[in-house]
Amino acid sequence: MGTRDWTGTAKTAVDRLPPLDRASFGPTGAVLAVATAVVFYRLGERPLWWWDESLYANAARNVVDGGHWLIPHLAGFDTIHASPFLEKPPLAIWLEALSIGVFGPTEFAVRVPSALAAVGLTVLVYLVGREVRGRAAGLVAAAVFLSTPAVIVGTNAARFGATDTLHTLFGSLLVSLVWVHATGRRDVSPTLVGGVASALLLTKGFAAGAFFLALLPLPIVHRERFSPRFVGVATAVTTVAVGWWVAAAYLTVGDYFVEEIFLEPVWHRIVGADTAPTSHRTLVPLFEYPYLTNFQSAFRPWWFLFLVGAVVATVTGRRVPPNHGGEGLSPRFLVWWAVAVLAPFLFFGTKMWYIVPTFVPAALTVGWLVATALDGSTATGSTAESTGKHGDRWVTGRAAGRSAAVVGLVTGTALAALAGADGRLYGPGDGGGSLVAPTIPPDWSVLAVVAVLCVGAWLVTADGIEPTSLSLPGGLSLDVDAFVRVLTAGAVLALVVGVLVGAPSVYGAGNGDEPTDTEFRRLGQTTADAVPTGERVYVQPNAAARWFYSGYEFYADRPMREVPVERLRTDSQIRYALMTTQGVPLVNDRNPSVVAESTHLDLVLVELGPPEES
Known part of the structure; x- marks a missing residue:
């Protein structure tokens, strides 16, 4: 039953949402619907990949058939018969096992947890983008994330039964929750923070450290928001939720647990023991894997828009989102977030899917750049709202920020077009150093995609659609303004994904097996x-x-x-x-x-x- 406002008028569940949330309820649904359609399309047709995916599927089936819940067992890896498998904590395997219990031992069941995580990530990107710079930024960020090849058709990504998409979801959710709490935008429960941190640690263990690195500045800059109680409760929940399994696993298998969970996958990689040197040439010899080169294709065509967006965000500083007063979410933190989750793997990573978490803040940065460039057309707050305590500084900074964002948007789009259909504009030169090789003629489809995003971002934010309500038979009414926003959001997402990814391949990109x-x-x-x-x-x-x-x-x-x-x-x-x-x-x-x-x-x-x- 609905509550009543101060006038006595009954309020529905949607009415009780804050104004921003009511206005964005429809676009969020559109993002959810399109992401679900894209990620789940023909999800179960492809056979298991004979490397990581088959390992986790095998371990999950052993959980169901053999009851190996505490210590997952894997057959056909180090031994033919089922043996303890502890290279990763068990949460991803548990979720796959639950899915197999519901859907049966099928490829679809193995991939459902990762697919749901990818859908959840897309919605999260939209919601966080909305907090950073309004609905325009959220829509653009969601479209960028959902059309990133490494996210949708990349190996071990959304359509693979592995740990990386779940790891990205829990880590990105943790960073987002702590961020909005630190800046005072929401009061987040420390129990929730501890629960999400526990899920993150139980999914990929020490790799979660990259997300904790991303969080590091928040309790320092906003220490007044992190009371001893908040920190204590979050830490206690995490310690209990993770510690019970660590203790039980160690008591069950002893030093084998330490060898499998830490020494083999983490320590030996760091010190280089038992690891063959890579044959990849990198732009920076100190780095282990050519991420900076491969980003161009894995994040095509958004990589160059992210680069210029990061520069603009760093230079122009903190901006107040157009829909909110008070202290907003700084785009500078997005840049730090992207760097923090990428940096450790530049030195120790050897696979492209290790840095899937980077695509979340990178997509949000592109969304912020586009929304800021359109700021003169998309601002929904009034002039009075913008000229409060810091009005003069805000107006001046807003104009300068918008001009820089427009230049950045044009520059990033031009670079992406010059990179051509494969997204590659630069790479290591044959004689050392870097080689820049623009494509002539450029890939003009990039211009079309960016134009669609800009128009869509303007439509989901612009006001003044008339009539605002349309009467329907049976006493029903249609909110035309909200309907147009939903339709626009869905159409933009579908068009961008259709042009850049197409119908997701049954086989993951990069998997020639x-x-x-x-x-x-x-x-x-x-x-x-x-x-x-x-x-x-x-x-x-x-x-x-x-x-x-x-x-x-x-x-x-x-x-x-x-x-x-x-x-x-x-x-x-x-x-x-x-x-x-x-x-x-x-x-x-x-x-x-x-x-x-x-x-x-x-x-x-x-x-x-x-x-x-x-």
Whole structure:
């Protein structure tokens, strides 16, 4: 039942929202709808990727089938049989296991947690952008994030059953909550902050440190907002929620836990132990991986708009969003946020998906740049609101900031166009140093995309659409202004994603292993059909790298064990064997019959007859 305002008029749930939230309720729904359609499109058609995705899927299925909740177990990686898997904390695996419990052991179920996280991230980007610079910034930021190739079709991103998108969601949510609390825009519960921090740490462990680095300036600059109680409650919730699992895991497996969770994935990477040197040439020799070069394609075409936006935000300083009085969210913090979550991986990272968290503040920076450039047309606050305590300084700074943003928007768009269809404008030169290679003629589609964003940003913010209400049959009415905003937001998102990404590919970008993925699924499904439930499949030693089998085991759902060839020849208990093509003649005396084979993988599943009498 609705409450009543001071006039006695009944108020609905939407009416009770603050004015900004009421005005933005529709665009938020449009962002949610489009993001859901984009991310979930044909989500379950692609076979599991035979590396990270199959590992987490295998571990999640072992949670469901074997009850390995406390210590996830993985088969087909270090060992053929299920063994403790502790390279990452278990939250992502738990969520995949819950999804498998609901949807069954399918590719769709494995990917649902990451897909939901990507949708949540898109909505979060819109909401934070709205706080930074109004609805225009939110819409542009959401469109930029949702059309980033590395986010939607990148390996281990939104459409992969892995940890990175969940890690990005929890980390970005944590930074956003603490940020709005620090600046006084919202009073955020410390229990909520501790809960989100716990989810972050339980998803990717020490990699969460990049987000805590991003938070570092906030309690220093806004220390009056972080009372001892706030810090104590948030810390206590995090310590309890994470500490119980750490203690239980250590008590269960001892030093193996320390080796797997810290020494192997973190410490050895930092000191360079057991890590082959990369063959990648980087713009900065000190860096480990060419992120600064690959960003151009992974964040195409927004990388150059982000760069100029970061410069403009840093130079023009703190700005008050057009819809709010008081102290706003500084775009300078967006720049710091992007640098903080990227910097550690510049030195120790070796994969592009490690820096997916950078795309959140980068998209928000582009949204701020566009909204600031359109500031003269999109400001919804009155002149009186803008000329309060700091009125003269605000008016002067607003004009200077808008001029700088217009120059930045034009410059960034021109650079993105010159980068061409692959987004590459610069890279390491053959003789050392950097090589700049603009594309002639430029990619004019970039201009069209930016123009669509600018028009859409203006439409979702501009006032004065008449009539504001339209009567419908049955006593219903339509808020035309709100309807146009929703329609505009949805259309802009759909157009930008359609032009830059298209219908998301069934296969992730950068993953050229489709034949391998398909063959492991086919071979595993054939095994599940042919081998009786519970019957063990025995594996010839060195039939393939052990971690190949994680995807195969997910589909086959049969226990496996590696045994010597001599035992394959003589043990009457062994009925099914997975062997190489060259290995099959070794068991000819058992009259092997081929159940399934893959020339691509050089693997053959055979059913063995009884061994010869000795």
